[in-house]
Amino acid sequence: MKPEIEAKLIQRREMIIDSEEFLALAHLESEITVAFFEYCRENGFLCIDVPHLTRATGACENFDTIFSTEIQDTIVYLSQTGQLYLEAFLHKHPKTFCIGPSFRKEERVDSRHAIEFSLCEIEVANCDLVQLREHAQGIIHKMLFNLRKCNAELDLLGIEKSWLDSLEPPYNVMTYEQAINSLGLPWGSDLSSDNEQKLVRINELKPLFVTHYPQEIKFFNMRENRDDPRVVNSMDLLMPYAGESLGAAEREEDCQRLSRRLDSSLMLKLMTKAIAKEPGMQGKSYEELKQEGMKRFEWYMGIVKKHPIQHAGFGMGKNRLFQSFLGAKEIRAAGSFVVNKDNLM
Amino acid sequence: MKPEIEAKLIQRREMIIDSEEFLALAHLESEITVAFFEYCRENGFLCIDVPHLTRATGACENFDTIFSTEIQDTIVYLSQTGQLYLEAFLHKHPKTFCIGPSFRKEERVDSRHAIEFSLCEIEVANCDLVQLREHAQGIIHKMLFNLRKCNAELDLLGIEKSWLDSLEPPYNVMTYEQAINSLGLPWGSDLSSDNEQKLVRINELKPLFVTHYPQEIKFFNMRENRDDPRVVNSMDLLMPYAGESLGAAEREEDCQRLSRRLDSSLMLKLMTKAIAKEPGMQGKSYEELKQEGMKRFEWYMGIVKKHPIQHAGFGMGKNRLFQSFLGAKEIRAAGSFVVNKDNLM
Numbered sequence: 001m002k003p004e005i006e007a008k009l010i011q012r013r014e015m016i017i018d019s020e021e022f023l024a025l026a027h028l029e030s031e032i033t034v035a036f037f038e039y040c041r042e043n044g045f046l047c048i049d050v051p052h053l054t055r056a057t058g059a060c061e062n063f064d065t066i067f068s069t070e071i072q073d074t075i076v077y078l079s080q081t082g083q084l085y086l087e088a089f090l091h092k093h094p095k096t097f098c099i100g101p102s103f104r105k106e107e108r109v110d111s112r113h114a115i116e117f118s119l120c121e122i123e124v125a126n127c128d129l130v131q132l133r134e135h136a137q138g139i140i141h142k143m144l145f146n147l148r149k150c151n152a153e154l155d156l157l158g159i160e161k162s163w164l165d166s167l168e169p170p171y172n173v174m175t176y177e178q179a180i181n182s183l184g185l186p187w188g189s190d191l192s193s194d195n196e197q198k199l200v201r202i203n204e205l206k207p208l209f210v211t212h213y214p215q216e217i218k219f220f221n222m223r224e225n226r227d228d229p230r231v232v233n234s235m236d237l238l239m240p241y242a243g244e245s246l247g248a249a250e251r252e253e254d255c256q257r258l259s260r261r262l263d264s265s266l267m268l269k270l271m272t273k274a275i276a277k278e279p280g281m282q283g284k285s286y287e288e289l290k291q292e293g294m295k296r297f298e299w300y301m302g303i304v305k306k307h308p309i310q311h312a313g314f315g316m317g318k319n320r321l322f323q324s325f326l327g328a329k330e331i332r333a334a335g336s337f338v339v340n341k342d343n344l345m
Numbered sequence: 346m347k348p349e350i351e352a353k354l355i356q357r358r359e360m361i362i363d364s365e366e367f368l369a370l371a372h373l374e375s376e377i378t379v380a381f382f383e384y385c386r387e388n389g390f391l392c393i394d395v396p397h398l399t400r401a402t403g404a405c406e407n408f409d410t411i412f413s414t415e416i417q418d419t420i421v422y423l424s425q426t427g428q429l430y431l432e433a434f435l436h437k438h439p440k441t442f443c444i445g446p447s448f449r450k451e452e453r454v455d456s457r458h459a460i461e462f463s464l465c466e467i468e469v470a471n472c473d474l475v476q477l478r479e480h481a482q483g484i485i486h487k488m489l490f491n492l493r494k495c496n497a498e499l500d501l502l503g504i505e506k507s508w509l510d511s512l513e514p515p516y517n518v519m520t521y522e523q524a525i526n527s528l529g530l531p532w533g534s535d536l537s538s539d540n541e542q543k544l545v546r547i548n549e550l551k552p553l554f555v556t557h558y559p560q561e562i563k564f565f566n567m568r569e570n571r572d573d574p575r576v577v578n579s580m581d582l583l584m585p586y587a588g589e590s591l592g593a594a595e596r597e598e599d600c601q602r603l604s605r606r607l608d609s610s611l612m613l614k615l616m617t618k619a620i621a622k623e624p625g626m627q628g629k630s631y632e633e634l635k636q637e638g639m640k641r642f643e644w645y646m647g648i649v650k651k652h653p654i655q656h657a658g659f660g661m662g663k664n665r666l667f668q669s670f671l672g673a674k675e676i677r678a679a680g681s682f683v684v685n686k687d688n689l690m
Contacts, residue, residue, distance in 0.1 A: 013644070014643070014644040014647075017433050017644065017648065018433075018436075018647075018648060018651065018652075020437070023434060023437045023438060026391060026393060026434060026438075027391060027438070029392075029393075029394060030391045030392040030393070033392045033394070034386060034392060037382055041379060046371060046372060046375045047374075047375040047378045047379060048371060048374075048375070048681060049374060049378070049463050049663075049680055049681050049682060050681075050682065051461060051682040051684050051689075051690070052397075052446045052448075052461060053448070053460060053461045053684050053689060054689060054690060055689045055690055057690065067414045067416075067421075068414060069412045069413060069414045069423065071412075071450055071452065071460060071686045072452060072686060074686060074689065076412075076460075076689060078414065078423075085681075085682065088362050088363075089368060089371060091363075092365070092368045093368060093371075093372070100445055100446065101397045101445065101446070103397075103398070105416055107416065107417060115398060115416060115421075116396060116397060116398045118394050298359070299358070299359040299362065299690060302359075302363075303362065303363060306363065307363075318394075335394055336393060336394050336395075336430075337394060337395060337396040337430065339396050339398050341416045341417060341419060344396075344398060344399060344400050344419065344421060345396070345399060345400055345402065345644060
């Protein structure tokens, strides 16, 4: 988008809520939401009302960025993902989706993070990474299709249709191992934002799927690769400008492995530290606190045990995708109300 | 619905998440969401991503039930409504909507309250109560239409189509004054749940609109009636089983009156008490705290001042409507994850 427009759209909403540019932005955002919703409906997905207040099972791998609140003596966590709740239906209905806020307690204010953003999630039974990629590409194609119809808004914000065309699927795919080799990084490194943009540039500024990350840096229920247990069958989509905009994976259906993975996960460690501060938990040993953490996942583990079906799913950060569609340097420009700690209103 | 099914569906989700009945419930809930979304799209509404973390302007009149969390030294409130954010666009785009969680810190666990539920909201420019009623009835008609297609799920839960037929719009309308007279209540009384069901019974178990409530018991921006300033141009929809399921009103467009109403509102009083506990607010006088409260609404007041257009809107409690469609005594039975303080998972 035009730099002067972006400079305007990163301002506090109080300053610009009245402007033509802000309305155009909301209009495009609406089209993206509609595209996701309609894709899901046309393809037989059930829309699930996932809870946003949970006892911990709304956490993603970054438990250290979870918000909490309380009611009487109960600590309640604000959800970061509805994934486990979507998975719960799959043995009876093969496709589920949700769309809603994801909350992250990000203390830094930078060009890529927010404390609240819109997350579009799907889960699919009998599905692997290849099929999941088709869904991701199908949704993005529909989003771009809807955006292209908004001539006045695209013109006003200075977004070229040729830019949208350049983002059309299908996308190239490389493994994590290929990615770190081409970047000269050691095994186990997480990809920084700069790394991601470098990969995108090598890929001629096109979106790029990176698959099979080391299991240590990913969510506990991503499915271990049976040939190479160092990695999970995961897949991130890296977009120009926004970087990682979609996180996908096959889910572990082997209850034994899943339980072992949860037990040794960094998430559970961080959760244990949080639980230690809850009322009634004072004086408990680390092992007791950890058991309490495991207990909160019992309902989910129970479903996997009873219905060990192959399935896979993803979460799309709607504002990250939008940032890329807009060609914006700042996530704050990529949505009506992308909330960070400094722009709350 | 069949009492034995309802007894099952009010259980903790961990116990029933695996059951046919729970899936059927989610299926019907999905159809209701889709109906709302599609109605809005077919009628030219923009889908707005409203923020769920705010500095206070996500509060409805019940500020005493607002959840808070914090990030560094900033207190953040969980939103109860996206209304003001939807209104902000109306001078440029005449129709907006949102759908998402509403958070209420309800310490009681009863048959009608939840700490998180789904709220469907619309705001419309150049619209009065009569036109707003058409939208409400149009949406409910579409919801019932979609539900009627789910033969297997309705059968499984024991929901008669004749029951759904009996809930079809159009609905009768009475004023608050007529309502309290028929109940033998004094002016100014809020209607209890029992009162609501009595009115519904008098109305032959059909949904009923009650209009023109006393301004003291309603949100500060509901439009004062110019002929009878005791009341606001508001409208609640009372449903069998669920009671108040929709709260609608014309919005005040006269900035002077609006400012006076905010200044004297109970909401601002309660907010002032909350602000007094925020970091940096110690030692401030009541008047200073109140000014801080008013300041948080400045962006909204600024829009009304600059664009004093007639407009109106409503919030529908999706789970309350669903409760009525199901014929369920308990709100907990009316949604996949209707969260209260005892059933968090």
